Amino acid sequence: MKCVICHNDWMPKMSFSIFLTLRQEDVCCPRCRARFIRLEGNRCERCSRLTDQVVCEDCIAWEKRKSVLKQNVSVYMYNDWMKEVMNRFKFRGDYALIEAFRQDVRAVFSKHFSSDVCLVPIPLSPSRLAERGFNQAEAIASLLPSPMIFGLQRIDDEKQSKKKRRERFTGRKFCLTGENVAEKRIVIVDDIYTTGATVHEAAKLLYDAGACEICSFTLIRS
Amino acid sequence: MTSANKRSGRLVHFFFSGVIRLYMAGKQLLKCELSFPYDEKYVQIVESIVKTKKGYRCVRCGNENQQLFASFPCARCKRICTYCRKCVMMGRCSECNPLVIWTGPIPSTFFSSPLKWSGKLSPAQQLASDEVCHAIDRNDSLLVWAVCGAGKTEVLFAGINLALSHGKRVCIAAPRTDVVLELAPRLASVFPSVDMAALYGGSEDRGKLASLTVATTHQLLRYCRAFDVMIVDEVDAFPYSADPMLSYAVERARKPTSSLIYLTATPNEQWRYEVKSGKRKAVMIPARYHRHPLPVPTFEWCGNWQKKWRKKRLPSCVVRWINEHVERRKQAFLFVPHIDFLQQAVPHLQQFHPHIEGVHAEDPKRKEKVLAFRRGHIPILVTTTILERGVTVPNIDVAVLGAEQPIFTESALVQIAGRVGRSAQHPTGDIRFFHFGKTKAMLKAKRHIVRMNEEARKRGLLDE
Ligand SMILES: [Zn+2]
Ligand SMILES: [Zn+2]
Ligand SMILES: [Zn+2]
Ligand SMILES: [Zn+2]
Numbered sequence: 001m002k003c004v005i006c007h008n009d010w011m012p013k014m015s016f017s018i019f020l021t022l023r024q025e026d027v028c029c030p031r032c033r034a035r036f037i038r039l040e041g042n043r044c045e046r047c048s049r050l051t052d053q054v055v056c057e058d059c060i061a062w063e064k065r066k067s068v069l070k071q072n073v074s075v076y077m078y079n080d081w082m083k084e085v086m087n088r089f090k091f092r093g094d095y096a097l098i099e100a101f102r103q104d105v106r107a108v109f110s111k112h113f114s115s116d117v118c119l120v121p122i123p124l125s126p127s128r129l130a131e132r133g134f135n136q137a138e139a140i141a142s143l144l145p146s147p148m149i150f151g152l153q154r155i156d157d158e159k160q161s162k163k164k165r166r167e168r169f170t171g172r173k174f175c176l177t178g179e180n181v182a183e184k185r186i187v188i189v190d191d192i193y194t195t196g197a198t199v200h201e202a203a204k205l206l207y208d209a210g211a212c213e214i215c216s217f218t219l220i221r222s
Numbered sequence: 223m224t225s226a227n228k229r230s231g232r233l234v235h236f237f238f239s240g241v242i243r244l245y246m247a248g249k250q251l252l253k254c255e256l257s258f259p260y261d262e263k264y265v266q267i268v269e270s271i272v273k274t275k276k277g278y279r280c281v282r283c284g285n286e287n288q289q290l291f292a293s294f295p296c297a298r299c300k301r302i303c304t305y306c307r308k309c310v311m312m313g314r315c316s317e318c319n320p321l322v323i324w325t326g327p328i329p330s331t332f333f334s335s336p337l338k339w340s341g342k343l344s345p346a347q348q349l350a351s352d353e354v355c356h357a358i359d360r361n362d363s364l365l366v367w368a369v370c371g372a373g374k375t376e377v378l379f380a381g382i383n384l385a386l387s388h389g390k391r392v393c394i395a396a397p398r399t400d401v402v403l404e405l406a407p408r409l410a411s412v413f414p415s416v417d418m419a420a421l422y423g424g425s426e427d428r429g430k431l432a433s434l435t436v437a438t439t440h441q442l443l444r445y446c447r448a449f450d451v452m453i454v455d456e457v458d459a460f461p462y463s464a465d466p467m468l469s470y471a472v473e474r475a476r477k478p479t480s481s482l483i484y485l486t487a488t489p490n491e492q493w494r495y496e497v498k499s500g501k502r503k504a505v506m507i508p509a510r511y512h513r514h515p516l517p518v519p520t521f522e523w524c525g526n527w528q529k530k531w532r533k534k535r536l537p538s539c540v541v542r543w544i545n546e547h548v549e550r551r552k553q554a555f556l557f558v559p560h561i562d563f564l565q566q567a568v569p570h571l572q573q574f575h576p577h578i579e580g581v582h583a584e585d586p587k588r589k590e591k592v593l594a595f596r597r598g599h600i601p602i603l604v605t606t607t608i609l610e611r612g613v614t615v616p617n618i619d620v621a622v623l624g625a626e627q628p629i630f631t632e633s634a635l636v637q638i639a640g641r642v643g644r645s646a647q648h649p650t651g652d653i654r655f656f657h658f659g660k661t662k663a664m665l666k667a668k669r670h671i672v673r674m675n676e677e678a679r680k681r682g683l684l685d686e
Contacts, residue, residue: 002289007307031562080586093314094307095294129297131254133314139294 003029004099005085027099035081038104039074039221047196048074048221062200069203069214072193073112074221075104082220090136090191098139101219105143109217113187115145117215120181120206122190122198123174125154140219141189151179151186151209152202174202182210193218248391248431248448250282250323250474252313264326270315271304280306282315282443284470308467311423312443323446330389331417331433337383339376339412346507346683347377353505354381354483358390358451363482365497368507369516369674370487370640375405377507378453379412381483386416386433390450393435395442395472397465399423401455406436439468445475452476456486487640488633488670509678513685514649516671517642519635521664524656527624531563534570540656541574543621548575548601554619556604557638559627568604580604608637617648625655625664635667 001012010029026033039048044056055063062069076082089097121137129135141148152174186206188199199216206214252270270281277288285291285308296303299318306315315321343351350366357364358381368374378394385392394409396402399422406420419432421441428441431448454472476482489497489504496502510516524537536544547554558564561582568580579600581591595603596615620641622630630638635655642651655664678684 007290088311092310093305094292094310095305096292096307133296133298133303133316134294135297 001025001029003027003032004096005029005032024103026103032100035079036085036100036104037077037079037082038108039077045071047072047193050077050221058196062196067200067203068207069188069196069200069216071112072196072199072216072218072221073108074193074218075101075108076220078192078220078222086191086220090132093133095134095139098143101140102143105140105219106145109144113146113215113217117146117185117187118181119144119146119148119217120151120186120188120202121148122188122202123150123152123154128154136191137189140191144189144217146187149179149181149184149186151177151181151206153177172201173198174205176205176209181206184211185213186211186215188214188216190216190218192220192222194222245429246322246324247326247328248324248445249429250321250446251444252315253320253322255313256322264324266323266325267320268323269317270319270321271306271317278304278306280309280315282306282312282321283309283467284474285309285467309440309443312440328391328431328448330391332389333386333416333433335383336386336413336415337379338414339379341376343376344373344509344511344513344683346509346678346681347373347511350374350377350505350507351380353503354378355384357381357483357503358385358481361450361479361481362503363484365484365486365489365493365502365504366507367486367489367497367504369510370637371510371512371516371644372507373511374455374485374507375408378483378485382409382413382434382451385451386413391431391433391435391448392451392453393437393442393445393449393475394453394455395437395439395468395475396455397439397468399438402436402438405455409434409436439465439471442471442475447475447477449476450480451483452480453483454485456484488636490633506677508674508681509683510644510649512646512649513683514643514646515675515678515684515686517639517651517653518671518675519639519653519655519664519668521625521655521657521660521668524623524658526658527656528658531567536567536570537656540621540623543654543656544571544574544602547619551601552617552619553595553598553600553615554602554621555638555641556602557620557622557630558604558606559624559629561606563624564604564606571602571604575601578602578604581607583607608641616645617651618642619652619654621654621656623656625657626659626661630661630663632663632666632670635663636670639667639671 002009004027006029008029012025039050041050042052043049044051044053044059046055046059049056085097088094119141121135121141124135154174155172188202190199193199203214246265268281272279272281276286278291279286283306285306290306290308291304292307293302293304296316296318303317309315353364354366354377366374366377382392394405396405402420402422406418410418413434416434417432419427419430419435421427421435421437423440452472452475493502497504522539524539527537530537558567564580564582568578571578577600579591581588581603583606594600618641620638622638625635639653642653643649657664
């Protein structure tokens with residue numbers, strides 16, 4: 001079998017459990033697989049950050065600012081290996097790498113969400129989308145069993161960069177597309193949760209448009 | 223518009239098209255990489271992915287392995303779009319992203335004898351150097367078959383000098399970044415007046431068209447019909463050799479009328495046959511510059527070392543070899559077949575000496591470890607790959623554990639043996655192949671080395 005990441009051939013171990021459950025064979029070799037670190041153990045219950053606190057300081061700060069995002073769930077930790085793989089996936093455009101995440105993404109998602117939620121992928125600006133050829137958040141969402149709603153669009157970066165810095169600081173990244181999100185339970189999907197600013201802003205917009213329960217799901221928690 | 227404005231407008235236009243020409247000349251770039259308009263007159267636009275009977279072929283890198291093509295819902299062409307995964311690190315060749323190939327003229331720069339070097343060549347080097355000049359002059363191809371440590375870089379100097387004097391563009395292609403990093407400053411120091419580009423992933427010279435270029439295989443993919451002299455340095459390539467992309471990229475990057483010089487320590491069987499039957503021009507340097515014979519490997523059976531390793535034990539002869547080297551303070555390389563084994567074995571080996579280290583091709587601490595080894599801080603370096611050629615650590619030994627493994631081809635073993643006895647002060651050393659059953663590759667490698675020594679002796683190239 002050819003590893004989807006390093007392209008080396010490897011021999012999958014024929015185990016009885018794979019045979020019995022008809023579980024999908026891994027698409028990457030054990031060495032590449034071992035370099036991904038799944039988020040496990042003590043985490044902030046709101047944002048998946050690794051910490052011994054029940055709710056981390058950042059999340060307490062978000063709460064004070066009355067953020068409407070209920071919870072963020074992430075799959076992997078951010079490490080050098082993830083950085084390398086994401087560079088190839090996102091910036092070089094090697095779409096096929098998404099397959100390396102399929103099993104873990106589905107498993108973690110179904111542990112936290114029921115499939116009747118609606119997925120809202122974080123959008124790219126039209127110019128960025130044309131440049132890359134695909135939206136990484138949409139690619140991640142496409143691995144999941146729930147329907148997608150394209151409820152958000154990005155206010156064009158180029159126009160923004162012309163504004164003064166201070167204006168940009170208060171300026172918004174997104175606006176609504178007009179797709180109906182009212183009364184829906186929403187899971188915002190993105191590739192990475194760093195400060196959380198992106199998904200919290202998106203959550204606010206969707207909340208104002210009438211969405212009832214808003215969570216987020218990202219591939220990586222940095 | 224005032225006339226002054228018009229003039230400056232024209233000037234800007236002139237300057238702009240000049241810049242584009244310099245940027246595009248000799249290149250093949252993806253359409254999406256070009257953010258500026260280009261002169262349609264001087265370019266040809268071709269599909270980067272074409273359909274064949276077998277499936278797809280990538281026009282840029284020549285990939286036809288169907289497992290290395292993938293499709294995705296493309297936002298640009300609004301279709302399921304197929305792309306090449308083999309060369310995706312150089313930008314994505316996809317069905318909706320054609321290649322823009324320069325067909326216009328490529329400017330020449332002439333230098334008058336730019337070589338500033340006062341070293342002397344050995345008679346065997348001189349012979350090879352003359353042949354290289356000859357081939358460059360006549361746009362011929364030539365195979366330089368030089369043993370590891372023959373001093374082959376110097377053999378190129380006169381030929382490159384000749385080419386640059388005639389306004390030719392020269393490219394040296396190497397399979398690995400560290401070879402480029404080592405070769406470029408060396409050449410810059412002997413051709414101080416020549417504009418140079420060192421091309422590798424992340425290099426600052428990216429996109430430059432220089433008179434003298436040193437590039438990795440991947441970087442060659444940006445060039446098309448660009449070079450008058452193409453030199454392919456394949457020596458010490460282990461484990462990166464035998465990639466069909468290299469020869470594809472080389473053929474594409476050189477001009478139809480150009481010279482092609484191949485440097486190798488281990489030509490494949492096909493080539494050796496062609497040399498023997500006179501179908502391929504070749505020149506051999508069978509001896510090292512220091513006029514001592516190549517050390518010959520010895521074989522030592524070590525039993526089923528993999529089975530033993532499952533109980534975290536090493537064969538006793540290997541343990542003895544390690545102890546001997548630690549006690550005698552003689553530095554050594556220990557080659558192993560897999561990274562997995564390397565990573566398990568190093569902590570175990572550190573029981574023999576805490577400073578024993580392991581390094582593999584993608585090791586982020588590779589540079590530091592190589593430096594520490596060179597400074598003598600690491601007694602034994604366990605590795606899966608040939609390290610920088612500059613690692614002329616004098617007075618070292620080499621061993622291979624699991625020499626029977628398929629990764630250790632004849633060529634790999636010859637190159638590994640070539641690490642030993644490189645310096646004139648310490649021209650000998652021990653090369654040990656620990657194995658679980660002799661393979662053809664091992665026997666061929668040994669015979670290869672013995673024959674080179676015989677040839678050198680016959681030609682009077684050894685002092686014994
Ligand atoms: Zn792999
Ligand atoms: Zn938190
Ligand atoms: Zn497309
Ligand atoms: Zn390709």
